[in-house]
Structures are given as structure tokens and as C-alpha cells.
Amino acid sequence: MSKKSALILSLVVAVLLIISFCHFYQSAPPEDVGAESEVIGVPAQPEQTATVSPKAEPPPVDVSAAPSSAGFLPTEMEDPAKFAAYQQKLKEMAVCLNMQMNTLDPNVEINFETFNQVINPDLGDVVTxxxxxxxxxxxxxxxxxxxxxxxxxxxxxxxxxxxxxYYSFDAGGAQKEISLSKEQMANPSDTLVASLEADGEVVGRSISRKIFYSNGDDLLLVEKNGKIFSFELAHDGAVFRCTGADKAATFQCQCK
Structure with a gap:
């Protein structure tokens, strides 16, 4: 081979090497790209929020309500439909919450005391x-x-x-707040409350209570005119919630 041919061959080889090197360098990713891609690929974690204790809603206002009467939910003999509804809902509650239940006595008034006797085998005593x-x-x-x-x-x-x-309600049940001063709204006196009650005839009273058990669970209970209206209990990773429990036709529950 002549010197001229050898020189040309050397130049061709050198050019090919340079092109190959440039192509490799451009296609190779930077060392930190992989790490950055991993960070980008991780889904954003939701912000942690404080757990808010549930609060029971008051029963709807009955615009046709008559004055409240004393007494509790009827026994089986007085209203079989209500007693049967309680029996069915308590069975659903036992399955939902994986709880043991005592038998509901058909000859007693259904109030918190008798309701508590049914649900407390796994809950223990009421602490406060x-x-x-x-x-x-x-x-x-x-x-x-x-x-x-x-x-x-x-x-x-x-x-x-x-x-x-303080609220007023129209014939359709729509609610409107009656204006009070800040002093009246914050820590109202018993005298102020009595004066507001004197604006008319009391036809209903509802109370929401939270009952704490020795096993650490708590029951959220609403009583309307002395009768159980709604309740909510969380146990063994599930929540059982019922409302309208004062009437068989409105007694509805859900397990979550």
C-alpha cells in the first residue's frame, strides 16, 4: 500500500471514531437523571390532617309537632314493627362491627339503658x-x-x-338564624335560655351525648324527647351509623 493510500485510510478511521464518540456522548443520559426521574415518578403524598371527632346532627324540625310527651320507644306488644326493626338492625350491627350482642328483651322500654345492655359485651362498662x-x-x-x-x-x-x-323555620322547614349579640351567644345564662323558651310552647327537645366505654370505644347517641333518635359506634375497624330510630318507618342504618 502506498503512503498516500495509508494516509487516506487513517483519516477515514479517525473521522469514524470521532463521529462514534460524539454520538455516544449525546445519547448517554447524565448520571443524576435516573435519580431525578425516580423522584418525579413518586406520587405526591397527601398532607396529614388532624382527625376530627364526629358530631351528630340534630333531628329535623317537625313543623307540625305537638307538645312532647313523656315515655320511650314502645315494647314489642305496643308496636311490633319498631321492636322488629330494632332486632334486625342490632343483628346487622353485630355483623358489621364483629361484636357480641345480648338479646333485646321484648318486655322492656327501649331507651339507652336497655340498648346499652344489648351492645356492651365487647365494650365493657361506661366510663364517662x-x-x-x-x-x-x-x-x-x-x-x-x-x-x-x-x-x-x-x-x-x-x-x-x-x-x-337561635333559629326560626318556615312552613316548609327552611331554617333562618335569628340574630343575637355576641354576649348572648357565648356562654349564655340559664336565665337567657329560659327567656327564649318563653317565646313559645316547647314541643321537642333533643340531646346529643358521647358515651365512653372501658375498652376505648365511644358511642355517639342522640335522644329526641327521651327516645333514641340516632347512634354511631366505631369498633374493630368499622363504623355503624343509624338514624330515625324513633320510628320504624324512618329507621335506617349503614355500615362503613
Whole structure:
């Protein structure tokens, strides 16, 4: 081979090497791209929020309500439909929450005490309880329905604090807040509450309580005119919630 041919061959080889090197360098990813891709590929974690304790809703105002009467849910002999509804819902509750249940006695009044005797085998004794709110419904002389709603809440400055709200309801049940001063709304006196009740005739009173058991569970219970209206219990990773429990036709429950 002549020197000229050898020189040309060397130049061709050199050019090919340079092209190959440039192509490899451009196609190779930077060392930190892989790590960055992994970070980008990780889905954003949701912000952690504080667990809010559930609060029971008051029963709807019955615009045609008559004055409240004493007594509790009837026994089996007085209203078989209500007793049968309780039996069925308690069976569903036992399955949902994986709980043992005692038998509901057909000859006793169905109130919290008898209800508690049925549900407490896995819960233990009642340790303490707190009153969450009280809703008092009254009818004025003009026929207007009103509600006095007092909510209890823990306070740093004192053992507890109360907040008052006053509502009126039209014939369709639509709610409108009646204006009160800040002094009246914050920790209202018993005298103020009594004066508001004097605006009409009391036709209903609902109370929400939270009952704490020795096993650590707590029951959220609403009683309307002395009868169980709604309840909610969390146990063994599930929640069982019922409402309208004062009437067989409105008694509805769900398991979550």
C-alpha cells in the first residue's frame, strides 16, 4: 500500500471514531437523571390532617309537632314493627362491627339503658359521658317554629364553654338564624335560655351525648324527647351509623 493510500485510510478511521464518540456522548443520559426521574415518578403524598371527632346532627324540625310527651320507644306488644326493626338492625350491627350482642328483651322500654345492655359485651362498662349539644324546639303563639341550639365545647380558659344559636323555620322547614349579640351567644345564662323558651310552647327537645366505654370505644347517641333518635359506634375497624330510630318507618342504618 502506498503512503498516500495509508494516509487516506487513517483519516477515514479517525473521522469514524470521532463521529462514534460524539454520538455516544449525546445519547448517554447524565448520571443524576435516573435519580431525578425516580423522584418525579413518586406520587405526591397527601398532607396529614388532624382527625376530627364526629358530631351528630340534630333531628329535623317537625313543623307540625305537638307538645312532647313523656315515655320511650314502645315494647314489642305496643308496636311490633319498631321492636322488629330494632332486632334486625342490632343483628346487622353485630355483623358489621364483629361484636357480641345480648338479646333485646321484648318486655322492656327501649331507651339507652336497655340498648346499652344489648351492645356492651365487647365494650365493657361506661366510663364517662359528655353532653355535646341540646336542641329545644318551640312553637310561638303565631304558629312559627323555633329552635334553641346550645353546643358544648371544651375551653382552654375554663372547663367548658357553651355557644347559643337561635333559629326560626318556615312552613316548609327552611331554617333562618335569628340574630343575637355576641354576649348572648357565648356562654349564655340559664336565665337567657329560659327567656327564649318563653317565646313559645316547647314541643321537642333533643340531646346529643358521647358515651365512653372501658375498652376505648365511644358511642355517639342522640335522644329526641327521651327516645333514641340516632347512634354511631366505631369498633374493630368499622363504623355503624343509624338514624330515625324513633320510628320504624324512618329507621335506617349503614355500615362503613
Amino acid at each position: 359521658q359528655s353532653e355535646e349539644w341540646v336542641a329545644t324546639d318551640l312553637r310561638t303563639k303565631s304558629g312559627e317554629m323555633r329552635r334553641i341550639y346550645i353546643e358544648n365545647a371544651p375551653s382552654i380558659e375554663m372547663e367548658s364553654s357553651r355557644t347559643l344559636k
